[in-house]
Every structure is written in structure tokens, then in C-alpha cells.
Amino acid sequence: MAPERFHSVSLLEDRCRGCTNCIKRCPTEAIRVREGKARINADRCIDCGECIKTCDNHAKVAVTDSIERLKDFKATIALPAPSLYGQFDQHGMDDVKSIYRNVMGALMALGFDAVYDVAYAADIASLITRIHIESGVTEKPCISSACPAVVRLIQVRFPSLISHLLPVDPPIQIAGKLAKKTYASKFGIDVRDIGAFL
Ligand code: SF4
Ligand code: SF4
Known part of the structure; x- marks a missing residue:
């Protein structure tokens, strides 16, 4: 089943x-x-x-987790998506930097032990995507797998397009795995004891 x-x-x-x-x-x-x-x-x-x-x-x-869920893990990592920063007014580089610092600080103040930007993982996903497209393994035209809802839409409504989906994890999944692995090796803690929250 x-x-x-x-x-x-x-x-x-x-x-x-x-x-x-x-x-x-x-x-x-x-x-x-x-x-x-x-x-x-x-x-x-x-x-x-x-x-x-x-x-x-x-x-x-x-459906969201309450902030109380942080207590269920030995360590917790916040994974802010670019859309979180995009909700604040930005009029130049100084604004961007201060929004970035303030969001980071606010997440740490909420109780997270670390912050890992999903944007870093998006860069990695783009690189892997380019390599896959150039390899010619996936049927063309290739469809990005970055959005889980689009992947699921194809699975549910357009299964004939499944072979066009690039076999690349979405940025959020890459971010979660990398963030946990990095934190675990830095602080000598089991990855299963780390909670990653989008
Ligand atoms: S939009 Fe859907 S969920 Fe909302 S009240 Fe109407 S039927 Fe119910
Ligand atoms: S697929 Fe339908 S039920 Fe599910 S989130 Fe979208 S609109 Fe709502």
C-alpha cells in the first residue's frame, strides 16, 4: 500500500x-x-x-507547525525562502542588507539554532538542472521539478508528461538536506535530531 x-x-x-x-x-x-x-x-x-x-x-x-514544535528537536534550523525577504519594501542594496540581517535576527530570536537560506540551494538546483539538460537523458522539452505542486499536477492530471520532468530535487529539499548535514558535522549531532523548518 x-x-x-x-x-x-x-x-x-x-x-x-x-x-x-x-x-x-x-x-x-x-x-x-x-x-x-x-x-x-x-x-x-x-x-x-x-x-x-x-x-x-x-x-x-x-497546515503549519506551531512554534512549540521546535522543542521536539535537539537542534532546529530555519529555511527562509526568497519570498520571505521579498515581502519587505526594498529601495536599494542597503535595504536588502538590513532586511536580510533583520530576518536572520528575528528567526534566531524565535528560537532557531541556525538559519540556512533556500536561495543557496536554488543556485545548486539550477546548476544540477543545467547538467541534466545538457546530458540529454531527460525527454525534451524538459520541465523543471522545482515546484512540488507542478510535479504533482503532472502526476495527477498529465501523466504522459512525467518523462519530461527533470530528476532534480526541489530547492527546499536540497536546502533541508544540506542544512542538516552541515549542522550535524559541525556540532557532532545526529541528523535525525535536527528539525528543519521552511
Ligand atoms: S469556497 Fe469552498 S471551503 Fe470556502 S465556503 Fe465555499 S465551499 Fe466551503
Ligand atoms: S489541488 Fe485543489 S484542494 Fe488541493 S490545494 Fe489546490 S485547489 Fe486546494
């Missing part, structure tokens, strides 16, 4: 009015109204988050 997939979107039933707006926007027809509530079919959901944006009643929500 295939392992149950983790999903990052869930339904708050008491807020759902069964209006069907989210159904119309779901790219994989993963939502069905049953007993007046818009339930998600886990086998078809690609975690694109479109239904979260669509629902005016805020009945579809992103």
Missing part, C-alpha cells in the same frame, strides 16, 4: 458554507461537497493552495 501523502491544506468544517467557489478553481477536481462541506480528496490534491485564496470564509487553511 502506498504511504499516505502529507497535505499542507485542510478544511475547517465549521467555517465552510458549501458555496462551491473553491471547487470551480481547483485544478485537479480534488474537492467535492459532501454533507454541505467542501472536502478534499487527498489522492488528487496537489497542494497548490488555490482554494485557500478562493475561500472568502477562510475555511481552507494552510
Whole structure:
């Protein structure tokens, strides 16, 4: 039996009015109204988050860990994505540097032991992607595997395109592995005792 997939979107039933707006926007027809509530079919959901944006009643929500989860690990690493920095106004290099410093400082103040930028892993993913394209192994035109929702969309709705997907881990996965490995060897700690949080 295939392992149950983790999903990052869930339904708050008491807020759902069964209006069907989210159904119309779901790219994989993963939502069905049953007993007046818009339930998600886990086998078809690609975690694109479109239904979260669509629902005016805020009945579809992103699944997140609470800050208390940090206590479950001996060490924790924050993995800020470029989109986190992009939410602050930037008018030149000085702003960029100060936003970077402030975000880093805020994450450490929250209780993380280290911060590892996903952007570094994105550079590595780009390099591996280029090598794969040049090797000619993957069927052309090649499709990037950087976005997990796109990969899942192809698996669920367009399986004939699977052979066009580049076999490269997404940046977030590369970042998590590298961050844990680096921290583990620096501080002599088992990687299984380290929690990495996006
Ligand atoms: S989740 Fe929101 S958009 Fe979807 S049916 Fe319920 S209330 Fe409507
Ligand atoms: S996250 Fe995307 S695929 Fe999943 S139920 Fe919502 S709209 Fe559909």
C-alpha cells in the first residue's frame, strides 16, 4: 500500500458554507461537497493552495507547525525562502542588507539554532538542472521539478508528461538536506535530531 501523502491544506468544517467557489478553481477536481462541506480528496490534491485564496470564509487553511514544535528537536534550523525577504519594501542594496540581517535576527530570536537560506540551494538546483539538460537523458522539452505542486499536477492530471520532468530535487529539499548535514558535522549531532523548518 502506498504511504499516505502529507497535505499542507485542510478544511475547517465549521467555517465552510458549501458555496462551491473553491471547487470551480481547483485544478485537479480534488474537492467535492459532501454533507454541505467542501472536502478534499487527498489522492488528487496537489497542494497548490488555490482554494485557500478562493475561500472568502477562510475555511481552507494552510497546515503549519506551531512554534512549540521546535522543542521536539535537539537542534532546529530555519529555511527562509526568497519570498520571505521579498515581502519587505526594498529601495536599494542597503535595504536588502538590513532586511536580510533583520530576518536572520528575528528567526534566531524565535528560537532557531541556525538559519540556512533556500536561495543557496536554488543556485545548486539550477546548476544540477543545467547538467541534466545538457546530458540529454531527460525527454525534451524538459520541465523543471522545482515546484512540488507542478510535479504533482503532472502526476495527477498529465501523466504522459512525467518523462519530461527533470530528476532534480526541489530547492527546499536540497536546502533541508544540506542544512542538516552541515549542522550535524559541525556540532557532532545526529541528523535525525535536527528539525528543519521552511
Ligand atoms: S471551503 Fe470556502 S469556497 Fe469552498 S465551499 Fe466551503 S465556503 Fe465555499
Ligand atoms: S490545494 Fe489546490 S489541488 Fe488541493 S484542494 Fe486546494 S485547489 Fe485543489
